[in-house]
Amino acid sequence: MSRKTGVITCREFVDFLMAYLDGELPSGQRTTFEGHLDECPPCKTYLDTYRETVALGRGVCAREDADVPEDVPEALVLAILAAREA
Amino acid sequence: MDPPPLPDETKLLEGLRSGDADAFEALVRSHGGRMLSVAKRMLRNEDDAQDAVQDAFLAAFRAIDRFEGGSRLGTWLHRIVVNAALMKLRSRRRRPEEPLDELLPRFLEDGHMERPAQPWGQPADRALESQELRRLVLDGIAGLPETYRTILLLRDVEDLDTDEAARALEISPGAVKTRLHRARLALREILDPHLRTPRG
Numbered sequence: 001m002s003r004k005t006g007v008i009t010c011r012e013f014v015d016f017l018m019a020y021l022d023g024e025l026p027s028g029q030r031t032t033f034e035g036h037l038d039e040c041p042p043c044k045t046y047l048d049t050y051r052e053t054v055a056l057g058r059g060v061c062a063r064e065d066a067d068v069p070e071d072v073p074e075a076l077v078l079a080i081l082a083a084r085e086a
Numbered sequence: 087m088d089p090p091p092l093p094d095e096t097k098l099l100e101g102l103r104s105g106d107a108d109a110f111e112a113l114v115r116s117h118g119g120r121m122l123s124v125a126k127r128m129l130r131n132e133d134d135a136q137d138a139v140q141d142a143f144l145a146a147f148r149a150i151d152r153f154e155g156g157s158r159l160g161t162w163l164h165r166i167v168v169n170a171a172l173m174k175l176r177s178r179r180r181r182p183e184e185p186l187d188e189l190l191p192r193f194l195e196d197g198h199m200e201r202p203a204q205p206w207g208q209p210a211d212r213a214l215e216s217q218e219l220r221r222l223v224l225d226g227i228a229g230l231p232e233t234y235r236t237i238l239l240l241r242d243v244e245d246l247d248t249d250e251a252a253r254a255l256e257i258s259p260g261a262v263k264t265r266l267h268r269a270r271l272a273l274r275e276i277l278d279p280h281l282r283t284p285r286g
Contacts, residue, residue: 009193009198010193010198014199014271019263045202048205049205049281050271052210052281054242055211056210056213056214057223057227057238057242059210059214060214061127061227063214063220069118070119070123076118076122076136077114080143081114084110084143
């Protein structure tokens with residue numbers, strides 16, 4: 001069970017998560033944030049799964065782009081070529 | 087740095103630069119499907135996506151003399167279709183912002199999580215091998231309200247930095263950061279029930 005640690009709650013931890021990961025927290029806030037991280041296993045897990053979410057979004061879309069693409073509708077091919085001639 | 091163009095790409099470029107109609111058709115047929123898929127991911131509408139692809143090709147045809155071959159044609163066209171889709175998004179009539187609150191994590195009054203986080207069963211690289219999971223992620227992104235989906239795609243998928251995304255969307259860098267964080271939180275909430283390890 002998570003508990004309030006230092007001066008931030010789990011809600012505040014989640015609010016500051018991206019700023020922490022981007023290295024944008026001032027050192028005092030960073031220390032407080034890391035204090036909470038050390039003492040609250042669910043928030044540590046939350047941070048891990050937040051990172052996984054970003055990695056999955058990126059990875060799945062990259063995979064989709066690399067896969068064999070769908071066919072271009074013939075009407076679209078003709079429209080593009082006609083528009084070029086126009 | 088990207089590898090140099092493959093020989094067939096060099097030949098294709100020669101044809102495009104000399105105005106060879108067959109080369110233009112080959113370009114559309116070879117890259118159009120992938121570009122359509124990118125446009126659909128951003129616009130969620132077949133007609134708009136096709137319009138964006140057409141706009142992108144016409145822009146590429148006009149700029150082909152300025153393409154220096156420093157990157158692959160596919161990379162260059164990808165960036166152009168992302169821009170074309172952004173232009174399309176901007177030109178859409180402004181819709182009322184869809185609320186995201188229902189997709190965000192919930193907290194108790196004292197600041198604890200309503201549902202404490204549990205680890206996910208498999209790391210992202212292995213999860214990517216599951217077609218079911220890939221569908222889940224794509225559907226999750228597609229299910230985000232437009233503003234949040236667009237920012238998540240620009241920042242986390244297309245790798246625009248905060249300032250580039252802010253300029254593209256004509257909002258402040260601070261708004262990009264806030265919305266990106268909320269979009270990631272919402273996507274995490276969507277994925278969580280499917281990925282969390284059952285309590286032992």
